[in-house]
Amino acid sequence: MANIAAKRIKREFKEIMKSEEVIGGSIKLGLVNENWTELKGEIAGPVDTPYEGGTFLLEIKVPETYPFNPPKIRFLTKIWHPNVSSVTGAICLDILKDQWAAALTLRTVLLSLQALLSAGEPNDPQDAVVAKQFRENPRLFTMTARHWTNVYAGGPNIVHECNSKVQRMLDMGIDEHQARVALSSYDWDLERATEQLFG
């Protein structure tokens, strides 16, 4: 790895450990390998959002040209959000693309991602199915996001309606995650979700 990138990441790492967000536990950063090319991030779901109480893991890859090019980041924890792919965890956020600036840091990126969880941007979606639900059926969107947070991110809020519908599909021999995706995508309409999977 280029010397500049490694040097900069090391400095950032020290700095972020002293930040109030790390001390307060709302973000975390850890090393994955010894040459500083890959890190693991963690953000707490913001309060008063369906993600509250959840912990979301992020894969952070540092390119050789860092900090002149942005880090590559995706969600490892499955999440239901208009700007994050429910399949791959890919993120749609301007500062991770053409609006990255060398004066930004991993700390500012983690905080921006946390802000993204508080304020989804359905007009610039990464996941069109989620974005459509976000726009057209906010109540169902919130329920789905809360349910995913409970199941995948360790959030405390159990959504019984979702659990029981997933269970019904499990009883039919369908894989749990597949069932959840189908139900989430079809606004928890058990019949359409089943039809889609068997059709």
Add this chain to the structure above:
Amino acid sequence: MADDASSSSGITGNTVENSINQDELIMKQQREIEKEISETIPLVGEIEELQTLEKEYNEDPIYLLKVKDLSSKYKSIRRTRPDGNCFFRAFSYAYLERLLTDKQEYDKFYEIAKNSKDILVALGFSQFTVEDFYETFMEVIQRVGEHAGSTPDLIETVRMELHDKFNKQGYSDYIVVYLRLITSGQLQTDQEFYQNFIEGPRTVTEFCRQEVEPMYKESDHIHIIALSNALKVCVRVKYMDRGEGSQVIAHDFPEGSTPLVHLLYRPGHYDILYA
């Protein structure tokens, strides 16, 4: 799995994933082009006779006339890498080179440079990152100052070091980043004035985030005006394009001062000119 769910139902999940892949492909291609440029063109080249421009435009009568006009005022040119950072790189190289022989101007500039970090931090830029770039920037400037206005031998030694640093990514790009921050700081300090130059509904702050602070974003008049105002340095830009006439038009930023830096602009790119 969601792939399956969305494709068979006709919900447009895949379309968006595809268009994102498209984005990534474009970005990848762009990086490959950048890589090729970076392997063939130095960040800042050696000084060349202006005639090399004539050769470039051998079969282009409009440009040939303009090169002729240019050569009545300038003897040589120093090319910079066309990577979107060329204005900042050309400007800082030409100005620091000039400071080597102008101690008085150096002292004036040193004070401005020294105070620049506090201005940025006061504007809300993070101390941590600004400091990183500021330190490298000051290190380069201080080395220029050690022998500014000194004997030709010493000046030549530092000039060669400077050339070397401008061709090392670690120094060169750090200088570019810092100048971008200074430019952004100036725009935000004097928002009301600069708002007039920004097209569309963007605020000055948004413009800075999108067009000034990110690396590789090309510079326009507004960048030049802001940087020359922030550093109190007058820049003359000679605009060479396909426009009518045989003259190469010059713009001074700000108008009415004596330019210390001379740049040649050809659509999308800046190089350094020497009289």
